[in-house]
Amino acid sequence: MVTVSLELASSLYGALYASVFAGAGYLKSRKREEFSLRKFLETVLLGALIGAMAGGAGLDVKDMDLLDLFAVGGASTLTRDLLKSVLASAGGRR
Numbered sequence: 001m002v003t004v005s006l007e008l009a010s011s012l013y014g015a016l017y018a019s020v021f022a023g024a025g026y027l028k029s030r031k032r033e034e035f036s037l038r039k040f041l042e043t044v045l046l047g048a049l050i051g052a053m054a055g056g057a058g059l060d061v062k063d064m065d066l067l068d069l070f071a072v073g074g075a076s077t078l079t080r081d082l083l084k085s086v087l088a089s090a091g092g093r094r
Contacts, residue, residue: 007055009061010054010055010062011052017073018045018076021077022043042080046080050076
């Protein structure tokens, strides 16, 4: 049996890190795209979930160095994009 443990502090750090990535994503495309609160919140919530899971797995999210932070940010972005493509293929919205 697989158990998943979630940690609140790591979840908050994950949400904070994801908000930085979401803000950077908006800044890079702001000339072509209006700010979407929904997309921002989706990214922050996904970061919170990944942070909670990482903390539950024993990773100390608050003490990550810059390379670890980029790895988690990249994993969050990749996960979000894959989920959106699966939903789009299944007829859901993007």
